[in-house]
Amino acid sequence: MRSLLFKSLxxxxxxxxxxxxxxxxxxxxxxxxxxxxxxxxGRSLVIREVDAGSCxxxxxxxxxxxxxxxxxxxxxxxxxxxxxxxxxxxxxxxxTHNMRVALERTWKAxxxxxxxxxxxxxxxxxxxxxxxxxxxxxxxxxxPVDLHIAGCPPRPIEILKGLVAxxxxxxxxxxxxxxxxx
Amino acid sequence: MAQRPxxxxxxxxxxxxxxxxxxxxxxxxxxxxxxxxxxxELVALFAEPxxxxxxxxxxxxxxxxxxxxxxxxxxxxxxxxxxAIRLERxxxxxxxxxxxGLPDTRPWLDHGAWPLAxxxxxxxxxxxxxxxxxxxxxxxxxxxHQIPVGPVHAGIIEPGHFRFTANGETxxxxxxxxxxxxxxxxxxxxxxxxxxxxxxxxxxSGDSTVAYAYAFARAVESALRLTPPPRAVYxxxxxxxxxxxxxxxxxxxxxxxDATYVLIHAHCGVxxxxxxxxxxxxxxxxxxxxxxxxxxxxxxxxxxxxxxLKALVDSIAPRFRELVAIYDDAPSLLDxxxxxxxxxxxxxxxxxxxxxxxxxxxxxxxxxxxHAYPPYDKLGLEVPVFEAGDVDARLRVRLREIEESLRLIxxxxxxxxxxxxxxxxxxxxxxxxxxxxxxxxxxxxxxxVRLSGTTVVRCHPRDPSWxxxxxxxxxxKDNIVAxxxxxxxxxxxxxxxxxx
Numbered sequence: 001m002r003s004l005l006f007k008s009l010x011x012x013x014x015x016x017x018x019x020x021x022x023x024x025x026x027x028x029x030x031x032x033x034x035x036x037x038x039x040x041x042g043r044s045l046v047i048r049e050v051d052a053g054s055c056x057x058x059x060x061x062x063x064x065x066x067x068x069x070x071x072x073x074x075x076x077x078x079x080x081x082x083x084x085x086x087x088x089x090x091x092x093x094x095x096t097h098n099m100r101v102a103l104e105r106t107w108k109a110x111x112x113x114x115x116x117x118x119x120x121x122x123x124x125x126x127x128x129x130x131x132x133x134x135x136x137x138x139x140x141x142x143x144p145v146d147l148h149i150a151g152c153p154p155r156p157i158e159i160l161k162g163l164v165a166x167x168x169x170x171x172x173x174x175x176x177x178x179x180x181x182x
Numbered sequence: 183m184a185q186r187p188x189x190x191x192x193x194x195x196x197x198x199x200x201x202x203x204x205x206x207x208x209x210x211x212x213x214x215x216x217x218x219x220x221x222x223e224l225v226a227l228f229a230e231p232x233x234x235x236x237x238x239x240x241x242x243x244x245x246x247x248x249x250x251x252x253x254x255x256x257x258x259x260x261x262x263x264x265x266a267i268r269l270e271r272x273x274x275x276x277x278x279x280x281x282x283g284l285p286d287t288r289p290w291l292d293h294g295a296w297p298l299a300x301x302x303x304x305x306x307x308x309x310x311x312x313x314x315x316x317x318x319x320x321x322x323x324x325x326x327h328q329i330p331v332g333p334v335h336a337g338i339i340e341p342g343h344f345r346f347t348a349n350g351e352t353x354x355x356x357x358x359x360x361x362x363x364x365x366x367x368x369x370x371x372x373x374x375x376x377x378x379x380x381x382x383x384x385x386x387s388g389d390s391t392v393a394y395a396y397a398f399a400r401a402v403e404s405a406l407r408l409t410p411p412p413r414a415v416y417x418x419x420x421x422x423x424x425x426x427x428x429x430x431x432x433x434x435x436x437x438x439x440d441a442t443y444v445l446i447h448a449h450c451g452v453x454x455x456x457x458x459x460x461x462x463x464x465x466x467x468x469x470x471x472x473x474x475x476x477x478x479x480x481x482x483x484x485x486x487x488x489x490x491l492k493a494l495v496d497s498i499a500p501r502f503r504e505l506v507a508i509y510d511d512a513p514s515l516l517d518x519x520x521x522x523x524x525x526x527x528x529x530x531x532x533x534x535x536x537x538x539x540x541x542x543x544x545x546x547x548x549x550x551x552x553h554a555y556p557p558y559d560k561l562g563l564e565v566p567v568f569e570a571g572d573v574d575a576r577l578r579v580r581l582r583e584i585e586e587s588l589r590l591i592x593x594x595x596x597x598x599x600x601x602x603x604x605x606x607x608x609x610x611x612x613x614x615x616x617x618x619x620x621x622x623x624x625x626x627x628x629x630x631v632r633l634s635g636t637t638v639v640r641c642h643p644r645d646p647s648w649x650x651x652x653x654x655x656x657x658x659k660d661n662i663v664a665x666x667x668x669x670x671x672x673x674x675x676x677x678x679x680x681x682x
Binding site for chain 2: 049064066069081099131132
């Protein structure tokens with residue numbers, strides 16, 4: 001443990017860094033996000049994730065946003081355990097009939113103003129599961145969706161980019177209302 | 183620590199005609215009773231509109247028994263062998279077959295929300311009448327209270343409902359209710375071309391997308407008598423081991439995180455991220471989804487990426503060992519994991535629980551060794567087995583397996599044959615069937631497929647979680663509520679793989 005701690009004194013952070021590297025999208029996003037989220041919601045945006053039928057692939061990549069490489073929290077973004085604390089619902093899956101009620105209730109439990117982001121091909125369109133007797137269809141068939149992030153699953157960096165797009169649109173509306181930003 | 187000699191029984195998991203048998207009700211019952219006496223293990227139990235199949239493993243090897251279903255009734259296996267109960271509840275919901283004598287006839291996958299009943303039956307039924315609530319098993323005693331959790335959980339995880347009954351802080355019973363993410367995958371596969379079915383199978387359980395694609399490819403190739411090119415065989419194992427490492431690293435970190443060791447969690451997160459980034463660079467997808475296809479693999483590995491993977495393995499090994507040393511040297515962490523969430527060897531054997539759940543409780547089974555599918559027949563494999571059956575043991579199985587997978591990856595990269603990576607699929611005349619069994623990170627993934635030409639007539643994927651979920655309910659008993667996350671993460675069962 002001591003050697004590990006010592007290394008952390010002399011090594012560079014693993015968090016994607018280096019503003020001069022243009023490949024480093026995360027750092028750019030960090031600045032944009034920080035500025036926008038401060039204007040809209042006083043520097044914080046709380047997210048509640050809802051798996052409404054996903055294969056768990058999207059959850060793995062959303063989870064990755066919390067790791068030290070992406071470090072979502074440095075941007076003022078944070079995952080909450082309760083929808084009552086959330087500004088954003090990040091919804092995955094081709095909403096199954098068995099999850100429909102739970103999704104609707106989670107949405108109702110989230111205070112206004114709120115945004116819904118559909119993450120992954122299934123949440124956007126039903127994906128490969130479209131047409132099944134067990135699936136309602138895309139998230140937008142159940143609750144209003146403000147942003148779609150495609151991918152199967154989308155890479156973590158793509159999810160971050162999507163959140164920026166959402167904040168952009170929210171900022172344009174001055175935080176007073178919210179509009180669809182498809 | 184037990185290790186079976188390398189010359190252990192190797193049964194071909196692919197049933198040829200001799201391994202598949204149509205049986206009558208008497209033989210079916212006799213086999214179910216033999217399972218109940220512990221003379222063999224249930225591998226899978228699934229249905230079709232006019233029959234039920236039981237895959238079992240005993241001294242004679244792995245066999246598939248098929249029973250014709252008359253008047254939509256057949257003799258229940260669950261009545262004679264408890265691990266079959268949930269499988270039969272699912273069969274009942276999907277096909278409308280009545281397992282005669284089934285001790286628990288509550289619906290399992292059908293929550294009363296589908297627009298129809300018995301979706302996979304020859305003749306679908308009307309939607310179930312709104313059933314209102316689900317009746318959990320009664321719990322009686324003084325000073326008990328219930329804690330309902332889910333289906334929407336606090337963390338970024340899959341949905342399911344847990345009903346805890348606690349006395350003070352101590353859990354006296356946990357009953358899980360699953361099925362929330364049932365997507366109708368078996369139905370979607372019926373009549374699908376092989377390519378579409380392969381996409382569906384890769385989305386049964388996101389964390390095991392390689393294992394499912396691998397098992398499906400082997401099942402299809404077995405049905406079509408097709409041998410994939412040697413290079414593809416090695417690349418598949420490479421992907422499977424990368425998937426295993428990525429998942430085990432995630433679990434190692436998550437378990438420690440739940441015992442407040444955020445340090446290990448953070449470092450595991452970095453290592454996992456590096457593995458996924460390397461997979462992305464090498465195969466074009468972080469989770470390697472759709473990379474294994476029937477006939478071979480979708481894309482070849484370049485020499486440069488092979489070198490990079492080798493460098494990755496070399497860089498991960500020492501850093502990983504340092505984390506293991508921290509775990510070993512942290513009494514406050516071990517205090518949370520040792521003797522927590524006990525599962526007995528007897529139960530694990532009865533349920534034929536695979537993966538780290540089985541191997542942490544003395545069940546010496548690993549499909550890579552037991553079925554010795556190529557290239558594992560040439561790689562040699564050390565299977566770690568522990569006896570303690572607690573959270574610590576399930577974690578230690580993973581830690582040893584990460585080491586073993588790192589070694590396997592080096593061997594695979596050294597021995598990687600040259601040549602083609604994909605053979606063309608040619609449909610055969612008439613119906614052909616095959617099965618594939620592959621050791622995923624969580625345990626043995628079983629896939630049955632029947633083809634007509636290049637169209638899937640019937641496909642059934644069986645997730646290892648079917649035989650692990652019920653044991654979680656036992657593991658958490660007599661533990662405090664606060665230790666449930668540790669128990670749960672040490673199992674890390676799949677919801678989607680189970681719910682299908």
